[in-house]
Amino acid sequence: MLEILFYHDIDAHVRYAIDEVFGHLGIPFAEFEKPDRLAKLSPTSTVLVLPETARISSNLRGLQNWLRRGYSVLVSAELLDDKYGDLGTQLLGGSVSSRAIGGNDPPRISGFLNIPRVGTLPVFYPFVYLEANGPCTVEGLIAPVDGTEAPAFCWYHSGRSLVVVYAIQTFRNVAYILEGCEAGLCSQDTIVRNLRDVHGNVKGRETELGRRGLLNIPIVDYYERYLARTFDRIAREKNVPFIRKSHFPHGKRICICPSHDVDHLFKNSRMLRMDSVHEARRGRVPAAVCCFLLAVLSLSPKLFGRVAATMSISEHAFPHELKLLGTSFLSMNYLINRLREYEREFRAPSTFFFLSNRSYMGSDYSFHDRAVKDILSDLVKEKCEIALHGSYHSSDLAVLDREKRDLGAALSAEYEIVGVRQHYLRLIGTKSWKRQVEAGFAYDSSLGYEDVVGFRSGCCLPFHPFDPETSSAFPIWEISPIIQDWTLHFRHGLDMASGSALQYCEEIAKRVSEVGGVLTLIWHPAYDDELFPGWNKTYHKLLEYCSSLDPWYATIRDLAEWWEIRNHLAFGECSWKNDVLVIKIRSQCAVPGLCIELTLPPRRELKDITPSGAASLRSVKHLNEEILVCFDMNPGDATITVNTQPRHSMSIDRA
Numbered sequence: 001m002l003e004i005l006f007y008h009d010i011d012a013h014v015r016y017a018i019d020e021v022f023g024h025l026g027i028p029f030a031e032f033e034k035p036d037r038l039a040k041l042s043p044t045s046t047v048l049v050l051p052e053t054a055r056i057s058s059n060l061r062g063l064q065n066w067l068r069r070g071y072s073v074l075v076s077a078e079l080l081d082d083k084y085g086d087l088g089t090q091l092l093g094g095s096v097s098s099r100a101i102g103g104n105d106p107p108r109i110s111g112f113l114n115i116p117r118v119g120t121l122p123v124f125y126p127f128v129y130l131e132a133n134g135p136c137t138v139e140g141l142i143a144p145v146d147g148t149e150a151p152a153f154c155w156y157h158s159g160r161s162l163v164v165v166y167a168i169q170t171f172r173n174v175a176y177i178l179e180g181c182e183a184g185l186c187s188q189d190t191i192v193r194n195l196r197d198v199h200g201n202v203k204g205r206e207t208e209l210g211r212r213g214l215l216n217i218p219i220v221d222y223y224e225r226y227l228a229r230t231f232d233r234i235a236r237e238k239n240v241p242f243i244r245k246s247h248f249p250h251g252k253r254i255c256i257c258p259s260h261d262v263d264h265l266f267k268n269s270r271m272l273r274m275d276s277v278h279e280a281r282r283g284r285v286p287a288a289v290c291c292f293l294l295a296v297l298s299l300s301p302k303l304f305g306r307v308a309a310t311m312s313i314s315e316h317a318f319p320h321e322l323k324l325l326g327t328s329f330l331s332m333n334y335l336i337n338r339l340r341e342y343e344r345e346f347r348a349p350s351t352f353f354f355l356s357n358r359s360y361m362g363s364d365y366s367f368h369d370r371a372v373k374d375i376l377s378d379l380v381k382e383k384c385e386i387a388l389h390g391s392y393h394s395s396d397l398a399v400l401d402r403e404k405r406d407l408g409a410a411l412s413a414e415y416e417i418v419g420v421r422q423h424y425l426r427l428i429g430t431k432s433w434k435r436q437v438e439a440g441f442a443y444d445s446s447l448g449y450e451d452v453v454g455f456r457s458g459c460c461l462p463f464h465p466f467d468p469e470t471s472s473a474f475p476i477w478e479i480s481p482i483i484q485d486w487t488l489h490f491r492h493g494l495d496m497a498s499g500s501a502l503q504y505c506e507e508i509a510k511r512v513s514e515v516g517g518v519l520t521l522i523w524h525p526a527y528d529d530e531l532f533p534g535w536n537k538t539y540h541k542l543l544e545y546c547s548s549l550d551p552w553y554a555t556i557r558d559l560a561e562w563w564e565i566r567n568h569l570a571f572g573e574c575s576w577k578n579d580v581l582v583i584k585i586r587s588q589c590a591v592p593g594l595c596i597e598l599t600l601p602p603r604r605e606l607k608d609i610t611p612s613g614a615a616s617l618r619s620v621k622h623l624n625e626e627i628l629v630c631f632d633m634n635p636g637d638a639t640i641t642v643n644t645q646p647r648h649s650m651s652i653d654r655a
């Protein structure tokens with residue numbers, strides 16, 4: 001089986017990116033710090049990765065020896081840079097040469113990478129021009145922003161070694177985006193450049209990716225895809241199998257997390273005035289008058305609050321029609337239910353973020369109102385998730401802590417709040433994540449832009465944000481929101497009509513499914529059809545489209561829990577002997593629907609699969625070149641034995 005070993009002496013940012021990238025890919029890897037670790041591994045099945053910033057000069061001779069023995073090598077551009085003199089060429093047998101291309105540090109977009117079957121991606125750090133000196137297979141092209149193209153990846157043989165050279169600094173590029181530098185979380189220069197809105201949020205459209213219209217590309221996921229393809233191809237050329245963990249249970253290719261920020265439960269005066277206008281336009285005069293009166297009434301929050309609370313409590317006593325009549329004007333419970341009705345149709349649970357009223361720009365309800373408690377318990381019964389919408393100033397630990405406790409007190413004692421999304425998506429640098437960790441949250445879902453839809457973190461899979469203070473990952477998952485209703489239809493956002501918005505959302509969803517990602521949706525219960533005609537239908541149609549992609553519908557909590565388990569699931573020592581692949585897995589808890597993606601050497605095909613120990617087989621599916629093996633895992637050790645046979649011998653049962 002293909003073994004991947006990284007050179008250990010590298011920069012903390014590159015180290016961080018490697019952990020996140022390989023976590024996403026579900027590919028096990030190790031470091032080669034000591035040569036004896038390497039001596040145990042066969043050169044035919046081992047690839048050594050020399051990432052950018054690797055400080056290898058002192059170990060050069062040792063490395064040259066290993067390469068002479070025939071280990072495969074994947075090298076990032078910086079090794080060929082001037083900093084290392086001709087170190088790179090010495091190492092790699094001189095089949096490519098290079099010259100460095102300029103770029104800034106801290107970087108801006110320095111060029112564009114074009115990978116067949118992957119797409120066009122921006123590159124942030126300096127890259128190199130590769131020139132092939134001998135037989136060399138070139139893949140992809142790279143060009144400076146206004147310059148001529150050169151090979152992006154070179155593949156060649158040096159003695160018994162298979163060598164792959166990347167012109168780009170893959171991991172530094174990934175680190176740059178995941179650390180939030182492009183998203184304006186790393187530096188203060190966005191203040192100087194006046195890129196922030198009144199809430200202090202960076203305007204997505206003013207960032208470099210935003211200005212170039214690149215926010216709809218999950219850049220990190222695409223980088224990862226090419227890496228996975230590289231390893232897959234090395235495995236084929238070396239005639240060994242390659243395995244990786246599937247992203248989601250039962251091998252699903254996309255996860256959809258519908259979510260709702262409950263900023264209001266009652267309509268405010270402005271909303272009611274707008275309702276009144278809409279009703280009048282539709283010729284419903286009594287309704288228009290009623291809305292107008294309520295709008296006036298609601299100018300006195302004290303009085304209105306009491307009326308609204310009474311109506312919302314008393315709705316339990318009224319028949320359905322009356323309830324609709326009363327609550328459509330007053331209580332958002334009706335609107336929550338309407339969103340839920342759509343979701344129920346597609347058997348989708350969702351996550352609700354509730355906002356405290358004891359804060360600046362807070363909500364208009366209290367967690368402890370009887371009506372609110374009823375809403376909470378109804379949602380929990382439906383397997384929806386209750387999470388905290390951290391208030392405007394909740395980057396302060398005491399505030400965040402208090403709000404979490406307050407919301408918790410409105411729920412049953414055993415219900416644990418694990419998720420948070422900041423109101424207005426206000427992340428205060430990396431401080432918010434630090435506070436969230438301290439307050440005991442397992443995930444945050446705030447890293448999106450208010451003014452544009454897309455991939456602010458460059459990625460649509462959970463990842464750990466980077467803590468610049470410790471130069472390592474925060475122990476919290478960031479599950480970035482991708483599409484927000486507000487952003488689509490507000491004038492300060494994309495100002496789209498519902499039809500074109502739907503088309504745009506479908507394109508984004510398609511892209512997420514291409515990379516096997518998570519599509520997190522924010523739909524506000526407050527922005528209903530009365531305020532924005534057609535928008536509820538847009539949500540319904542979007543869910544309908546998402547369902548056609550055969551998704552895993554999950555609450556963000558379900559996803560975070562699954563991702564944590566998947567992350568901890570460890571491959572033991574696997575072997576490939578006499579054309580039999582033995583995969584060992586260890587799990588500390590039950591994992592139903594765990595899947596492994598498996599590629600066999602080109603001349604072998606699957607004969608049978610026998611699990612033993614803690615695993616029981618569920619299904620085996622063939623997808624193009626890959627085999628998807630799904631099983632239920634119990635706590636403990638499992639061994640999966642994969643018997644293969646020469647290809648074209650006899651047809652196999654396709655499960």
Ligand SMILES: [Zn+2]
Pocket residue numbers: 261263355389422423424425
């Ligand atoms: Zn909010």
